[in-house]
Amino acid sequence: MTQLLSFARHELAYHLQRPVTYLYMFALLLLSFLYTATGFANMVFGGAVNLDAPWLLNRSVAHVTLIGSVLVSAIAGTAVLRDFEFKTHELLFTTRLRKSSFVFGRFLGAYAVTLLVFACSVIGLWLGAHMPWLDPDKLGPYVPGAYLVPLVFYVVPNTFVLSALFFAVGVLTRSYMAVYVQGVVFFLGYSIAGESLSKLDNERFAGLLDPFGLVPTDLAERYWTIVEKNTLVTALEGLLLYNRLLWIGLALLVLFAAHALFRMDAARGIRGRKPRRWLELEGAARPPAPLPVVTPRRGLAVDLTRLLAQVHFYYLGLVRDRTFLAFVAVGLLFTVHGSSYSDVLWGTPTWPVTYAMTDVIRNHARLFFIILVPLYAGELMWRERALRGDQLLDVTPTSPVAVMIARLVCLALVYATLIAAMIAGGVLVQTIKGYHHYELDVYLGVLYGFYWPELVLLSMIGVFFQIVADHKYLGVLLAFVYWVLVQAFGTWGLDHNLLRFAFSPQVEYSAMNGYGPHVAAAMWFNLYHFATAVLLLVLARPWLMHGTPTGLRDRLRLARARMTRRWTAALALALAAWLGVGGYVYWNTNVRNIYRSSEDEDALSADYERKYGQYQDLPQPHVEAVDVRVDIFPERGHAITVGRFDLVNRHTAPIESIHMLLPHEIEIRTIEFDRPATLVEADERIRYRIYRLAEPLAPGGEMTLRFDLADVREGFGNLGRNAGLVANGSFLSQFSMMPSLGYQRSLELVDDDRRKEQGLPERPRLPSIDDPARATASPASLPPTGSSTPGPCVPPATRSLSPRASCSASGPRAIGAASPTPRWARSAPPCRSSRPATRSCATPTTAWRSRSTIKKATSSTSPPWSSRPSARSTIASRTSAPTRTATSGSSSSRATRNSPWPPRAPSRTPRTSASSPASAPTTPRTSTIRTSSPPTRSLTSGGPTRSPAATPRA
Secondary structure, eight states: OHHHHHHHHHHHHHHHTSHHHHHHHHHHHHHHHHHHHSSHHHHHHOTTSOTTOHHHHHHHHHHHHHHTHHHHHHHTTTTTHHHHHTTOHHHHTTSSOOHHHHHHHHHHHHHHHHHHHHHHHHHHHHHHHTOTTSOGGGOOOOOTTTTHHHIIIIIHHHHHHHHHHHHHHHHHHOOHHHHHHHHHHHHHHHHHHHHHTTSGGGHHHHHHHOTTSHHHHHHHHTTOOHHHHHHOOOOSOHHHHHHHHHHHHHHHHHHHHHHHHOOOSSOOOOTTSOOOOOOOOOSSOOOOOOOOOOOOOOSHHHHHHHHHHHHHHHHHHHHTSHHHHHHHHHHHHHHHHHHTTTTEETTEEOOOOHHHHHHIIIIITHHHHHHHHHHHHHHHHTHHHHTTOHHHHHTSSOOHHHHHHHHHHHHHHHHHHHHHHHHHHHHHHHHHTTOOOOOHHHHIIIIIIIIHHHHHHHHHHHHHHHHHHOSHHHHHHHHHHHHHHHHHHGGGTOOOTTTSTTOOOOOOOBTTTBTOTTHHHHHHHHHHHHHHHHHHHHHHGGGSOOSOOOSHHHHHHHHHHHOOHHHHHHHHHHHHHHHHHHHHHHIIIIISSOOOOHHHHHHHHHHHHHHHGGGTTOOOOEEEEEEEEEEEETTTTEEEEEEEEEEEOOSSSOEEEEEEEOOTTOEEEEEEESSOEEEEEEETTTTEEEEEEEEEEOTTOEEEEEEEEEEOOOSOBTTBSOTTSOSSOEEEEHHHHSOEESOOGGGSOOOHHHHHHTTOOOOOOOOOTTOHHHHHSOGGGSOOSSSOOOOOSSOGGGOOOOTTBOOSTTOOOOTTOSSOOOHHHHHSOOOOOOSOOOOOSSOBOOOEEESSOOEEOOOOOOOTTSSSOOSTTEEEEOOSOTTSOOOOOOOOOSOSSOOSOTTSOOSSOOOOSSOOOSOOOSSOEEEEEEESSOOOSOEEOSSOOOOTTSOOOO
């Protein structure tokens, strides 16, 4: 026992004397502090939950232990490896030291340090929740045990499990990279557990498999209300208790197994093998061989040959290692596991097409590469110093810059090899599932054209942190923290890709549109981020380790000496490239196109509500008929809309003014009425216009609105080019190409926290289901859910239904209508009549007449203000063969919060399994649509429609 405690105290004192331990503490404290002090945890886990709620504290601490698990490899994983690295084990093993004291003493000391480091996360959460700038309404009453429960439930068991597993792997393998592999496998288990929740039958399996306790916690609290989340403390029972006991037991079992298998000898040979004989003595000494005559050569060819030789040396050294083979196996596991979900779309079995497999590799393996890239950067940068061969390398004529470039090229080749292995796994999965249309060009184009450059950029930033930190594990930690902060930039309003390293518009392949319209934007953003990485590496060049400096003062002296004229010229060239490319990207995103951050969009919505919310109940004319002609120039992403609205006053009072909301980034060429009207207000920022009619529109009166609008944006935006205008499968909606009449309540901010940030009151909520006033209210008196609430022109009981009127629940809504279909009309059964048409307030159905073959597609229920393009009131134009499938207008955005403003272009192009045409014409494509009532369904021309879930077989 004395020896065990002695080793534990020595391990604890060793770490507490190192400055890097306090840097670890500060990093976790800062990360936890930012979780609550900035409201980031509230944005991630729930906007209505208090910042000091026990429910939120549990998740914050568990996620911090997940992110900070890389630190455990630096503390517990190296507890025994340090003796073998400094060759002190040969002295220790010659004493009367007991194996149990050595193993368990080292482990207890390392675990105590790990526990101290991760306990700082709870302190950071407490400090962040008590900052004076926080909104007092986001802090709840004091809950006893709120900060103690996450410490006991997550910090203590998670650090024990991680310390035991990392320590055991380090003891048995005596390899740093083996410790890294074990950490990656740990994340694989967590990823599988999270994805297994999609199948309800695997809840218990997923809850037991999660080593961090997040999944069982979610299962135990998934039905909690907001009040319960703010006041209740999680109980250690049920699946959560079994999960904690299971992993603690597994950790103890692994720890005792490591103790049993550990051998206290200097040789690394496996038991049962003969030790290698490093030197064989011979009877007679051989005469020394004559030394060859060497003539040094210089020049560009010699430097290039030396660089290629170093790349070859580093690359073979990595790929021949067993650790790399383990990483390949882990990557294949990610691919195979993720592909099990790729052939099911919304519950419908589909074929594992190639673009789905590329999505599996890009999305499911993202966490794998985010962990792997900083680790490999640290391992390669410290390779010579770990083997004590850095001084031999320093005396060679090889430049340190050439060595750094060779390492970067080696890392790029290693990731290319891992991607090739994953492609092979994807092809194997397709073959097993009976799909043989592999499309290798799609694999290569998507993964090597757009995914591999992102990994190269992450490698460069990882090498930069290794140079600046001059400490392997600190550099890895800085890379991880930086990546987490970049992910959080979007929630803080910093969502411009110029500020988010390695972020660019998402390029996704589809069989209809190929790589879509974002290719040029993605390439320019990648070029800008590459220039940023080069600039950072040039700035870090004076700090690149060369020689044996004894401290920070020596590093400063050497860095100052390396700031020569050549370095200044290289810095100026890198800065010029960075400014040039960045200026061109900024000119496209902020000058040629309109850029609004999420904070700007919130402010725009708030100003819209404050200035024009007073007109919410103002009667506006109803759009009775629409005649629209759209000229599409898909090669340039342009569209010109010329149309006419036939307006009718369906209210009992005359209408004196017309309120109009126009799409942003649309050029207004002509807006005119068929009667005199004066423009009394034109808000160009919100694009809201008010026209006063010279003669009010009487009840039942008709008028015509003509408009000529053009979308002629050049270049690309922050999210790429307008994905609604492409060569094959354009998707044009009412809200992006035509004006809307009346105040649109759907564009208001909905989230209470965001409304409070903008100084807006809370939105009125629906009355309780037990409210007597609601129980006695008639359906006609209930408030409608649309943009305005004009009174009916005819009482509901006396309404007449025309032959064109629809009383079904799926009744259409007019373009730009000031009032939606009332509830009484939605709930009425469908009706038909042969009587002559009579004007009424019932919303008419759609009767389409077009010069081209038009087929109605299934209407969508997505709201018109979301970033996903709505299928309501939509014109979709296609030019492909008449037997192919229709456009599916799906889109996605990297912005964290969806913009309520419809004009922003979607960032994804429609995907389908149909083949795209060989070429697209350069002449404008015209789609003329006339209707006797506003369009309500998405349209497409060119063939029968097919559900996006039903992927056709090859």
